[in-house]
Amino acid sequence: MSEETKEKQRKFKIRINPPVFLSSAVLILVFVLFTMFNPARAERIFEAVQNWIIIHAGWFYILAVAFFLIFVVYLAFSKKGHIKLGPDHSTPDFSYLSWFAMLFSAGMGIGLLFFSVAEPVMHYMDPPALEGGTVEAAREAMKITFFHWGVHAWAIYAVMALSLAYFSFRHNLPIRVRSAFYPIIGDRINGPIGHVIDSFAVIATLFGVATSLGVGVLQVNAGLHYIFGIAHSTGVQITLIVIITLFATGSVVSGLDKGIRRISELNITLALLLLIFVLFMGPTLHILQTLVQNVGNYVSDVVEQTFHLYAYDPGDWIGGWTLFYWGWWISWSPFVGMFVARVSRGRTIREFVIGVLMVPVGFTFVWMTFFGNTAIDMIMNRGITQLYDAVAADEAVAMFQFFEHLPFSMVVSVLATILIITFFITSSDSGSLVIDMMTNNVKQEGPVWQRVFWAFTEGAVAIALLLAGGLEALQTGAIASALPFTIILLFICGGLFRALQKDVIKQKTCSNVTLTDSSTASFPWQKRLQNIIHYPGKEDVLDFIKNTVRPAMEEVAAVFEKNGIKTEVEEGEDGRVWIKVLHQEEDDFFYSVRPTLYNTPTFMYDNTEKDDDEQTYYRAEVYLKEGGQNYDLMGWAKEQIINNIIDQYETHIHYLNIVR
Numbered sequence: 102m103s104e105e106t107k108e109k110q111r112k113f114k115i116r117i118n119p120p121v122f123l124s125s126a127v128l129i130l131v132f133v134l135f136t137m138f139n140p141a142r143a144e145r146i147f148e149a150v151q152n153w154i155i156i157h158a159g160w161f162y163i164l165a166v167a168f169f170l171i172f173v174v175y176l177a178f179s180k181k182g183h184i185k186l187g188p189d190h191s192t193p194d195f196s197y198l199s200w201f202a203m204l205f206s207a208g209m210g211i212g213l214l215f216f217s218v219a220e221p222v223m224h225y226m227d228p229p230a231l232e233g234g235t236v237e238a239a240r241e242a243m244k245i246t247f248f249h250w251g252v253h254a255w256a257i258y259a260v261m262a263l264s265l266a267y268f269s270f271r272h273n274l275p276i277r278v279r280s281a282f283y284p285i286i287g288d289r290i291n292g293p294i295g296h297v298i299d300s301f302a303v304i305a306t307l308f309g310v311a312t313s314l315g316v317g318v319l320q321v322n323a324g325l326h327y328i329f330g331i332a333h334s335t336g337v338q339i340t341l342i343v344i345i346t347l348f349a350t351g352s353v354v355s356g357l358d359k360g361i362r363r364i365s366e367l368n369i370t371l372a373l374l375l376l377i378f379v380l381f382m383g384p385t386l387h388i389l390q391t392l393v394q395n396v397g398n399y400v401s402d403v404v405e406q407t408f409h410l411y412a413y414d415p416g417d418w419i420g421g422w423t424l425f426y427w428g429w430w431i432s433w434s435p436f437v438g439m440f441v442a443r444v445s446r447g448r449t450i451r452e453f454v455i456g457v458l459m460v461p462v463g464f465t466f467v468w469m470t471f472f473g474n475t476a477i478d479m480i481m482n483r484g485i486t487q488l489y490d491a492v493a494a495d496e497a498v499a500m501f502q503f504f505e506h507l508p509f510s511m512v513v514s515v516l517a518t519i520l521i522i523t524f525f526i527t528s529s530d531s532g533s534l535v536i537d538m539m540t541n542n543v544k545q546e547g548p549v550w551q552r553v554f555w556a557f558t559e560g561a562v563a564i565a566l567l568l569a570g571g572l573e574a575l576q577t578g579a580i581a582s583a584l585p586f587t588i589i590l591l592f593i594c595g596g597l598f599r600a601l602q603k604d605v606i607k608q609k610t611c612s613n614v615t616l617t618d619s620s621t622a623s624f625p626w627q628k629r630l631q632n633i634i635h636y637p638g639k640e641d642v643l644d645f646i647k648n649t650v651r652p653a654m655e656e657v658a659a660v661f662e663k664n665g666i667k668t669e670v671e672e673g674e675d676g677r678v679w680i681k682v683l684h685q686e687e688d689d690f691f692y693s694v695r696p697t698l699y700n701t702p703t704f705m706y707d708n709t710e711k712d713d714d715e716q717t718y719y720r721a722e723v724y725l726k727e728g729g730q731n732y733d734l735m736g737w738a739k740e741q742i743i744n745n746i747i748d749q750y751e752t753h754i755h756y757l758n759i760v761r
Contacts, residue, residue: 117551120296122540125303129558136565143569147577154580155420160410162427165587167407170256172594173263173454181601182451184608186263186442187270188728193447203444204460211317211524212429213250213468214517219499220246220422221473222480222492229411229418239477240398243391246473247399248406249423250465252458254430257590259457261438262445264593266453267600270446271727277539278302278435281593284600287686301585302435303539307555308582309432310532311562315575317525318342318563323497324518328511333495339564345522346560349529350553368527371520375513376471382507383475391474396466421576428580431587436535450601476503529559603760607727610756636718637735642696643676645735646721650694653742654680677724680746690753692746693724694734725749 136143154162176182185191193200224242226233231241264281274280279295286294318338325331325341380388411419445453476499479485483506491502500517504510533556541551566574637645654670658680661668667683677695684690696719720733723745734742 117541117548118296118299120293121299121303122551124296124300125307125540126554126558128300128304129307129562133558133561133565136569140568140570143565144574147570147574147581150581151420151573151577152417154584155417155424158584159419159424162424162583162587163408163410165591166253166257166427166431169260169590169594170253170407172598173256173259173458176263176598176601177451177454180605182449182454184267184450184601184604185271185728186266186448186450186453187446188724190724190729190731191270191447193445195444200444200448200456201460204441204456211313211320211521211528213465214500214521214524215316215320215496216246216250217469217472217500218476218503219492219496220249221469222476222489222499223496225477225480226489226493230414234481236481239481240394242477243395243470243473244398244402244406245422246469247395247466248403249426250462250469251399251403252462253407254426255458255462257427257430257434258437258441259454260590260594260597261434262441262457263450263453264597265438266442266445267450267597269442271604272600276439276442278589278593281596284596284603285592298589299539301589303536305432305582305586306435306532306536306539307559307562308578309429310436310528310536310559311566312429312432312575312579313528314342314525314559314563315566317521317528318345318567319497320500320521321345321518321525323495324501324514324521327498327501328514328518335567338567342560342564342567345525346529346556348522349526349533350556368520368523371516371523372468375517375520376468378509378513379471379475379507382509383471384478387478388471388474392467392470395470395474399466420580424580425576428576428583431583431590432579434586434590435539436532439535439538440531472503479503479506529556532559604727606759607756610752610759631736636701637720639696639698639719642719642721642735646676646678646694646696649737649739650721650734650742651678653739654678654692654746656739657743657746679724682750684757687757688726688753690750691726692749694721695724696720697722697729723749 195203221242224245225238228238228241228245231238261278265276265278268274268280268283269276272280272283274283277295277299278301279290279298282290282295282298289295290298318341321341322331322333322338325337326333331337441457445457448456476488479488485506488499488502488506492499501514504513504517507513533552536555537552540555541548562578563575566578570577651670651672658668658670661682669681669683670678671681672678673695675696677693679691679693681692682690699718699720701716701718719735721735722733723730734745737745
């Protein structure tokens with residue numbers, strides 16, 4: 102075997118995580134083959150599984166989702182709310198406007214297009230425990246729709262996103278679901294337990310994405326049937342999945358910037374055009390009035406709805422609606438959570454939770470009101486009852502039957518079909534990238550063939566579910582795959598709470614550190630004042646770090662080593678130095694001093710005639726594992742720096758004793 106071949110094999114091995122990749126792929130392959138070759142039997146099994154979950158585990162889903170909402174709201178408004186998703190000195194990577202725009206994008210999807218007309222109409226004509234077609238039924242229809250698409254869905258996403266962002270950006274762990282278990286099982290997250298956790302996350306995500314693809318292709322087929330008269334059949338739907346998956350694969354190969362970003366921008370543009378069209382072509386005043394009332398009804402009844410199991414009026418309604426949604430959101434949580442985590446670095450937990458719960462939900466409420474209340478108005482006030490008949494026969498045609506009763510119906514239907522296709526593509530390629538990240542090597546980007554593999558696998562699972570019963574099988578797939586992952590999410594809450602509790606304790610202990618007294622005889626007031634009014638340049642600070650700070654660290658390290666405690670002193674490329682005291686199973690002590698750039702205060706000098714270098718200065722700031730501590734060592738004597746290191750180390754030991 103040539104050296105070149107060996108090198109290729111070596112690169113192949115390190116770029117995937119075999120236990121997660123292979124176990125997930127094999128289990129999904131077995132499912133796909135069984136379903137495709139035994140569709141009738143698979144359909145019976147899916148029906149039995151869904152019935153079992155509704156009867157025996159429905160209460161568990163309802164209680165778990167309620168807990169997720171209470172948990173994230175508690176984190177936001179407790180003492181833990183000020184903790185940052187990143188080091189203490191980190192700042193958000195994106196402005197509020199950009200961040201809100203990306204959250205808005207994440208909140209959009211195939212589901213909004215599929216259910217924005219179908220769900221309100223079906224609840225209006227056939228509500229649970231009410232007479233259909235009444236004013237009360239209209240209010241109840243929008244209340245139920247808001248409930249299914251409201252803060253509960255985003256609370257589930259927030260749990261996952263918070264965990265991924267916190268452990269990745271603040272504790273430098275890989276952005277994997279397993280990382281949330283570090284406070285519970287420690288380094289064992291890198292072993293079999295971690296592989297099992299990530300494998301469950303992969304399977305849940307894949308079924309969630311496949312459910313969206315299946316729902317999307319049903320609606321694409323309905324749109325093509327409406328516009329071009331193409332047959333509405335399973336064969337056509339399978340063909341569409343294959344064709345659109347090929348387009349999605351091309352987007353995956355072209356990468357995040359060229360592929361997904363451009364299609365996402367097209368999504369937002371088309372969605373806003375449709376929204377504005379419905380607002381002005383529909384009953385505008387009625388839409389705006391119902392939006393206000395819908396929000397008020399939702400807020401006033403959200404607690405009662407959260408725990409409503411229809412225990413006194415049992416039936417299969419809750420399984421076809423609420424439990425399906427909860428399962429769908431849970432199975433989507435690794436996918437949406439990873440995206441939201443990646444764009445939220447530097448946010449505090451409080452602003453993260455408020456933003457994630459409010460921004461996407463606000464847009465969703467607007468979307469559902471514009472489409473849902475316009476459709477209900479057509480039936481209730483304009484007598485267009487055939488809209489309900491069409492929806493009852495096939496939910497996928499709801500959007501196109503709706504547009505038929507508005508101006509420019511054919512043009513708008515074409516735009517809606519294009520939007521569904523682009524959502525299909527972005528769901529597939531984004532899902533492929535996320536699953537790829539969960540199945541590749543921790544420190545390596547997954548190879549292109551792996552992303553392509555997952556794109557085709559998502560399409561194959563969607564086809565298998567369609568063959569095994571269409572929409573009902575898609576619902577069962579989402580509900581069943583989410584059941585084990587719900588348990589994982591509960592453990593994630595426990596791990597996150599435990600880590601945040603330690604973080605609060607450490608911040609409290611660190612706040613009690615006494616800075617070394619610099620008013621001694623060896624550090625007279627004249628020198629202190631000179632340090633305050635003098636703004637050193639980069640070379641001054643680098644020279645101070647090299648000739649004063651590093652020798653101080655080396656003297657401390659020598660004492661630790663002499664007493665059998667392993668200690669490291671190292672230097673970074675930007676001139677920073679750090680000392681690290683290793684404590685085996687316990688948290689290591691980390692103390693760093695790095696040159697930090699600031700702008701020179703303009704209130705003391707006239708900087709208008711100074712060049713760029715003269716308008717900035719540097720500080721030799723202290724950084725701990727949690728981030729910057731906002732104090733400057735520049736000008737301190739070596740003994741004072743040694744005392745400060747010891748002060749911080751003493752605080753660290755005190756923290757370790759508290760959390761044991």
